[in-house]
Amino acid sequence: MQTLNSTQLATSETQPITQPNFLEIRDVSKTFVTPKGEFPVLDGVNLSVKEGDFMCVIGHSGCGKSTLLNMVAGFLTPTEGEVLLQSQRIAEPGPDRMMVFQNYSLLPWKSAFDNVYLAVNSVYTGKTKAEKMEIVNESLAMVGLTEAAHKLPKQLSGGMKQRVAIARALAICPKVLILDEPFGALDAITKEELQEELLKIWTDHKVTVLMITHDIDEALFLADRLVMMTNGPSATIGEVLEIPFERPRDRTRIMEDPKFYELRNYVLDFLFHRFAHDED
Template sequence: MQSLMNTENKTITLEKTAFLTIDQVSKVYTTSNGDYTVLDDVNLTVKEGEFVCVIGHSGCGKSTLLNMISGFNQPTTGTVKLKDKIIAEPGPDRMMVFQNYCLLPWKTAFENVYLAVSAVYPHKNKQEKLALVEEHLAMVGLTEAAKKKPNQLSGGMKQRVAIARALAICPEVLILDEPFGALDAITKEELQEELLQIWRNHRLTVMMITHDIDEALFLADRLVMMTNGPSAKIGEVLDIPFSRPRNRAQITEDPRYYELRNYALDFLFNRFAHSEDPTDDIIEPEIQNNKLKIAGIVGGLIVAAIAGFTLFQSFNGNNEQSPKNNTQQISN
């Protein structure tokens, strides 16, 4: 059961409708060592337009939880619903951005975004599709890099392409799996600012995994803190009281910032210090097996993340028509 840390002098109140619900969700994997419960009785209600960060130690089921929201994975028990409809598969109403970008290496930045737009909006004419791609590349500052391929882009630029690709199809939920974890500190702060601007402009609901408490306090409306696995639960949910739009310097000068930061640090490193159980190293690869199978197929992972099953079929169809592309497809 979630508990809520009370903070004084809250400056914002979210007056938004709940539309993403995680109800009594458990996830059990069958491994060579028997059943392994990753998540146990997880309950969370997310309001429309909220920015929610999820934090916890490795192996606590954060990615598993977000994969169920995206539709890549299904609960063993319980339900995940978007606007009272059970999430049973990936779809363009929920777009995921990964830490490792997941761009097609043989396509330019423009083509990576266009592929998503074309698959999700097959009935739009070419000019409308081109306009959508140009708009969203401009939004993330990549107009001049549109013709570059991923190997010609920096890590921050690649992540901008991934964000533009996700936003170009106008999702209702943006799902971010530690998107800035591999970036340098300056690029990371720049992208955090851009993400907040995009979030405000598009009125998105955001679910984001992070290992960075400072990042969560700057970005989120609420911080969901997970207990350790196995059988991980939501330990506590912190309300982040800072008004928006946020100024990083002003927030870090606020005494409540350090109160919240120290509280989260105490939760993670004292009350729920990381387990050193040696069996974790044996079981963890098997738990991640489903995710790694998807990641092993470039088309499968990227295309599912871009537009769900519709884009997956479109991409496969293109490969069947092009012998050249078939030589580049990674087999399962």
């Protein structure tokens, strides 16, 4: 396998920071108390994110990826350290951070429109019903679901359900969009279609994105930087890889670029050699 050492590939440690940090994870550790005692999931995680970044997080199962992003969302609090958004400590969930899960998390008895309206109605308390409905319609149109607005989740495909979840998250204009393997359960064709849509939405709105993925190709196509986690327990960030491909990105052109395969092999080596799971 062809690999590159850390001097051949730019990481966050070798690139100067030229913009103020928008989101900061400072010396974060997380330990859960279990019936068998304390279980350290994360240990000493530090990460700085610029406003408008598209950052992917990759690592083996159990390395604390979801735990880390749940602390950014405010669903969990660090045992040690702190997470800051625009210099304000995150202590609870808020509409400035919206999360999209792999399992869609839609209310099955509500239509696509009503699932999005529920979020809009709870955040935009000062707007009229007509204004809220306009926001919902614009959000569904953004993800190509205008004609499916009044369908129930059971009437939608997996890809359409995920579009609803993304529309719901973006309808309230969050500062940070958090995606926990949003395309992991989708077929390859639908996954690629939604990757393209997500990039277009990100380009148009410049929301800061943090996304967990197990798909190296997906990360290299989407991200500005790829955060590579070490194994748990007591996982931390092993490296942050800068993705050099210019935007807007063309999938075919990237896949034909030799640099793509150099980067892909580098990530594979990190995951399956330097930080391979132990065989039991």
